[in-house]
Amino acid sequence: MGSAGFESATKPHAVCIPYPAQSHIGAMLKLAKLLHHKGFHISFVNTEFNHRRLVRARGPEFTNGTLSDFQFLTIPDGLPPSDEDAIQDLPMLINSTRNNMAGPFGDLVLSLGSNPSLPPVTCIVSDGFMTFATSPVASKYGIPLIHLFTIPGCALMAVKHLRALGEKGLAPLTGHSYEHLRVFSDYTTHFLPFDDFARICMHADEFQLTSGHGNTPIDWIPGMKNMRLRDMPHFFRVSSSDDTLINFTIDSGHKTDDATMTIVHTFEALEPDVLQALSSMIPRVYAIGPLHLMIDQIAREKVFASRHIECNLLEEHNECLRWLDSKEPKSVIYVNFGSIAFMSHQQLVEFAIGLANSNQCFLWVFRPDSVNGDTTTLPKEFVEKTRERGFLSGWCPQERVLCHPSIGGFLTHCGWNSTIESLSAGVPMLCWPCFADQLTNCKYICDDWGVGLEMDANVKRDEVERLVRELMEGQVGKKMRRKAMEWKERAEAASSEKGSSFMNLDKLLDEDPLTMMSVASSKNALNLKITTSLTVEENIRYNSFAT
Structure with missing residues (x-):
């Protein structure tokens, strides 16, 4: 297969299903675009809840103009249609998706495989945290399963060792x-x-x-x-x-063996030690990223039919880009705590006054639901002090913002998409991690990659002011900016046409589908019948969907 594309008249067909959260959807969509560029027919599966959010954010025509070989499909997730914030309650989201998605996903895959107008289903590309729905289906129908982890290798390795914390008596926390x-x-x-x-x-x-x-x-x-x-x-x-x-996270970390192949959204130069260690624990691990740079690389050099397809759950506002155009190079700190994280009203006040007192220009992405259980009223002092040097936006095109010449720093929650986009843009970070892999990411940003300063969880305005000044004006900030530019160069090298990430993508696609079927069947104790007169793709259809 590889970079030369597929010569078979029948396209391979990937069913891509992300975990139903913004960052996971965005990363999976980028991978789907790369696979489409390599010759795949794409069936991209969203939940009904997120489909409604997409319609609200992008309009009912958001799938108009979608290519005939790049289709969006939906399955139920069990979330109440009237609760717009349900996706932000992780326990509710986990329980609902685990209880409601496996059956409909299996029915969808069966329907796709039985449709004579579509290419046979060649593989399922599953978010690494969607195994509760995808592993049983891949096993039942003998379809190769590719995991995409939208977290770095260090976080995946940490997740795989969470159970050991309990075994060593370090978790759960007790005594208070x-x-x-x-x-x-x-x-x-x-x-x-x-x-x-x-x-x-x-x-x-x-x-x-x-x-x-x-x-x-x-x-x-x-x-x-x-x-x-x-x-x-x-x-x-x-x-x-x-x-x-x-328990959900531990289960996901221990289902990596279900996959025929595993993709980690990172690049080799960023995490060589942990990627080498993962490769000894998980078969066929590929570091492929930064995904957005890989897409940009293709778009610069070749016709990229699927580049226009987007899947943002929040409406983006481009006015901030015009505001950034009016600012001096490296003079603006960008503030964004992601699509899910909350803060209290007091934390909001501390951040606001700290930014105001820093005397720095800032672009603050401020979701209407950013404050948990409180009104999002900003202090009058903040509004008066920052009228001429601050810009508030409900959401923004983050990749374009981070690459803007006026951006000099990023105050972030350390979500992985934000982190790898900041590294790719050469932008140093102030780190305020909130949950999940963000704490591990923060450690690597500050200690291993040398491009960040950690902010105390108990945020205070004086610390916000001091760290923002240090990042934007201080010697430590200048040193981190130089280091960030080095990582930018390495990220660009990895995502170049002959770089490690494209080479890994081609290696993944060059895997023999017959071997993939054999691996999948041996793991799942299936007895697939291989008919020599049929192509590999026809065998996949025959064994998976014959009734």
Whole structure:
């Protein structure tokens, strides 16, 4: 297969299904575009809930002009259609998708494979956190399963070792009560509603994770150096081993063996040690990224039919780009805490006054639902001080913003899409991680890659002011900016036509489908009948969908 494209008259057919959250959808769509460019027919599966969000954000015509060989499909997820915020309640989202998606996804794949007007289904490209729906279907029908992890290799490795934390007595956290968590509610509500505090402490049990316990060395994970307990994904910070989030995450980390091949959205030069360690644990691991740079590379050199296809759940506002055009180079700090994370009203005030007192220009992406349970009223002092040097936006085209010459820094939650886009643009970061892999990402940003400064979870205006000034004007900020530019060059090299990421994509596509079927069948104890008079693609259809 490879870069020369497919010579067969019958296109290979990839069914792509992301986890139903903005960053996961965006990364999967980019991979789907790359596969389409390589000759695949794409069936991209969204949930009905997110399809409604897409219609609200992009209009009912968002799929108009979609190519005949790039189709969007939907399946139910069980989320209430009237609750626009349901996707931000992770326990609800996890339980609903696990209970409602597997059956409809199997029916959809069967329907696609039985449709004579479509190419046979060649593979399922599944988000690494969608295995509860995709693994049974791939096993039942003997279809090769490709996992896409939209987190870095370091976070995937950490996730695979969460169970070991419990085995070593490091999790779940114990010894402090629900009443204790109530006291610190303002400083632990970055993400979950207040009622979930009894189960999960988002940043720290003040006495356990900010004391010696949080600094407990985690020196037994392959490929990861100088890790502390507090650097592990937040899912271990629970009071019960029955918690939905930690069990879902552990299960996902241990289902990597279900995949015929695994893609990690990273690049080899960024994480050589951990990628090497992963390759000894997971068969056929490929570092492919940054995905957006790979798409840009193709678009610069060749006709790229699917480039216009987008799938943003939030409406983007481009006015901020014109505002950035009026600013001096490297003079603006970009502030965005992602599509899900919450903050309390007091945290909002601390960030606002800190930004105002820093005297720096800023572009702040501020979702209407950013503040948990409170009105999003900004302090009058902030509005008066920043009228001429600040811009607030509901959402924005982040890749274009980070590449704008006026951007000099990024105050971020350390989500992986934001992190890899910032590295690709050569922009240093102020880190305020909220949950999930963001804590691990933060550790690598600051300690391993040398392009970030960590902000205390208990955010205070004086620290915001000091760190923003240091990033934008100080010697430490200048050093990090130089380091960030080095990572930009390495990211561009990896995503060049002859770079490691395109080479890995071609290696993945050059895998023999017959071998892929054999691997999948041996893992799942299926007895596939291979008919020599049929093509490999016809065999996949014959064995998967014959009734």
